[in-house]
Amino acid sequence: MRTLSLFEEERLTLPKSIELSVESLRHYGSFYKHWAIAFSGGKDSAATATLVAHLLETEQIPKPESLTILYADTRQELPPLHTSALNILAALRDRLQPLFNEGCLATRVVPPDLDHRYFVYMLGRGVPPPSNTFRWCTPKLKVMSMERELEALRQARGEKFLMLTGVRIGESAARDQRIAVSCTKDGGECGQGWFQHSSSGAIADKLAPIVHWRVCHVWDWLLQADLELGFPTLEIAKVYGQDVSDGEEPINARTGCIGCPLVQRDAALDRVIAQPEWAYLKPLAKLRPLYWEVKKPQYRHRKHGEVNKDGSLSAKQNR
Numbered sequence: 001m002r003t004l005s006l007f008e009e010e011r012l013t014l015p016k017s018i019e020l021s022v023e024s025l026r027h028y029g030s031f032y033k034h035w036a037i038a039f040s041g042g043k044d045s046a047a048t049a050t051l052v053a054h055l056l057e058t059e060q061i062p063k064p065e066s067l068t069i070l071y072a073d074t075r076q077e078l079p080p081l082h083t084s085a086l087n088i089l090a091a092l093r094d095r096l097q098p099l100f101n102e103g104c105l106a107t108r109v110v111p112p113d114l115d116h117r118y119f120v121y122m123l124g125r126g127v128p129p130p131s132n133t134f135r136w137c138t139p140k141l142k143v144m145s146m147e148r149e150l151e152a153l154r155q156a157r158g159e160k161f162l163m164l165t166g167v168r169i170g171e172s173a174a175r176d177q178r179i180a181v182s183c184t185k186d187g188g189e190c191g192q193g194w195f196q197h198s199s200s201g202a203i204a205d206k207l208a209p210i211v212h213w214r215v216c217h218v219w220d221w222l223l224q225a226d227l228e229l230g231f232p233t234l235e236i237a238k239v240y241g242q243d244v245s246d247g248e249e250p251i252n253a254r255t256g257c258i259g260c261p262l263v264q265r266d267a268a269l270d271r272v273i274a275q276p277e278w279a280y281l282k283p284l285a286k287l288r289p290l291y292w293e294v295k296k297p298q299y300r301h302r303k304h305g306e307v308n309k310d311g312s313l314s315a316k317q318n319r
Contacts, residue, residue, distance in 0.1 A: 012212065014220050014221060017217050018221075020212060021051060021209040021210055024209050025052070025061040026061050028162065028195055031162070032160075032162035032205070033064055033065040033066070033157075033159065033161075034067075034159070034162070035067050035161060035162045036068040036069070036150070036204065037049050037067070037068070038166070039070060039071045039072070039088075040166070041071065041236075042236070043222060043237075044168050046222065047221050047225075048209060050231045050233060057095065066104040067106075068153055069089065069092055069108070070108050070149055070150075071086075071089050071108065071109050072145070073085075073109050074111075075111055075117055076118050076137075076257035077257065077258070078269065080235060091230070091231050092107060093107045095230075110145050111145060112145045116140040121140055129294065130262060132262055137257065151203060153203075154203045161203075161205075162204060162205055162206075162207055163203075163206045165206055165208050166208070168208065168210055168211055169211055223237070239268060239271065258284050259284060259287030260288075
């Protein structure tokens, strides 16, 4: 066995990462009667949901009195990813139902309110497409609807519950910084699950059991979950650009809404429409140029009576 030098450290393997996840779920999970899983249909939340389901099935972690899996359906996901999410949600329900008493397991699809959906909010109200300086999409499409559902769940359970998320170090620099600050403040250990404790009157405490997983661990688990455990997770790899059948190296890809105007290139959509079975989605590539066009001043709402020094109407928007 090779001895590591002073400047090296042993890299986590998938089995070791799972072992640390089990430890955090055993420890923090035992404090709560009710659990919920935040599921978006992406690779990290899918890995979290299927891992927790497998560990419950094999009795490696304590079973809560109730478990609720909430799928945040923005209605803007790529169709293959949306279909994959619904299939995974159905599999989770079928696999976990025998473990819980009647009414103690729920899988819910959580869409945004109709008035807050992407095209209704943008075309119906005249709000410009989201940008990095006016990013209204995340709170309107996901955060507000999930908060509403979580508040209802808190009232139904009558006590604070444990919320499991797929947050993971390495997804973004901003997120890593938030994790680092939180761990420093709370004394938490990222290697054993990132735990966020809140006041007794809050909706839930949060645990990210795979926060320490590398992206290759996520891909390896999704492959194992499909081929060995029977969860329909393989389709996610094709959408994200990690085709496990052709030996590609794992990539740290992220997806967003169809034609997301916040990124320079919609790599996920490009990947999807390049595949024969999804080539019919090619017209979706025309959305991004359309979003850029409608943000031009001539299409903006202006406040009545406002003019510039040159006599032209102001481009200030009514939001």
